[in-house]
Amino acid sequence: MSVPDDQPHTRTRYPAGEAPPDAAAGRHPLRTLAAVLGAVVILLVVVAVINRTSGSTQAGAGAPGTSGTTAGSGPTASGSGTQATATAPTGTQPVSTSQDGIATGFPHTAEGAQSAAVNYSVALGSSEMYTTTSRHTILQTIVDPAVLGGIQTRLDDSFTSQGSKLGLRLGQAPKGLTFVSRVIPVGTKVDSYGVQSTVEVWNDSLFGLAGQGSTYPVTESWYTLTVTLSWSGGDWKLADFKQADGPTPISGNQTPSSADMMANAVTGFGGFRYAR
16 A cells, blocks of 8 residues: 555664765765865965065066166176276277377277277287387387387387297297287276376287297286376377286186197287277
8 A cells, every 4th residue: 555645754864974875976076166166266366476476576676776686787896896887889989090000099088098008908918019110119109208218118128038038030930830929808997097097907818839849839818907098199198007917717628729720810810909
């Protein structure tokens, strides 16, 4: 006999802690979905905070009064508080004339003094200084006439002695060898500026005899030439100079070139005029 509809429905009891199969199946997907949504929300919040912090830091970099640095700022010596002066071209023509292959007519400015010091440094370190005639021509071009006699005597003794040690005859290398004496300026620094100016020129140099059997192979050396300049006759002229070793970088791990390659490079590559 059938059970009438108005009779109480039968309830099934399950052991404690155990849910009916249909209920469990209905509730687990909801909990999983809620957990996933919660994780996504948290992740979005974290990303937003990170992006906002990063953007604020970048916007403040290089701004006045911050610790950020701006692109193009000159190098600063650690702890010295001094800053190297930029060496980018100023657009001002440094020289318009030359004499005996040496730039002349430098402007009466600090930059003009640096340009003169660099070019005079190159001339003083050239192979032409080892021949008496060309040495005197160079000195008459770059030296203040008021002190020319003393400097010429000083350098005549020095270059003659050094040339003899190398085996040069009238400035020429022994047969089969190429004499190398070339200066490569790296930078300048003005110590003082006025009627007399003092400029330091940091140089790299190549010196020696290139070729098979050379007992004085071409070597590299670093030194600083301190040049005192006088404003004389409408141009900067050499009044005095002194030399000190270094600063010297650590040598790289490049393999030295052959004697023939070095000789060909020196004769094949010309030098430059230099300007600040």
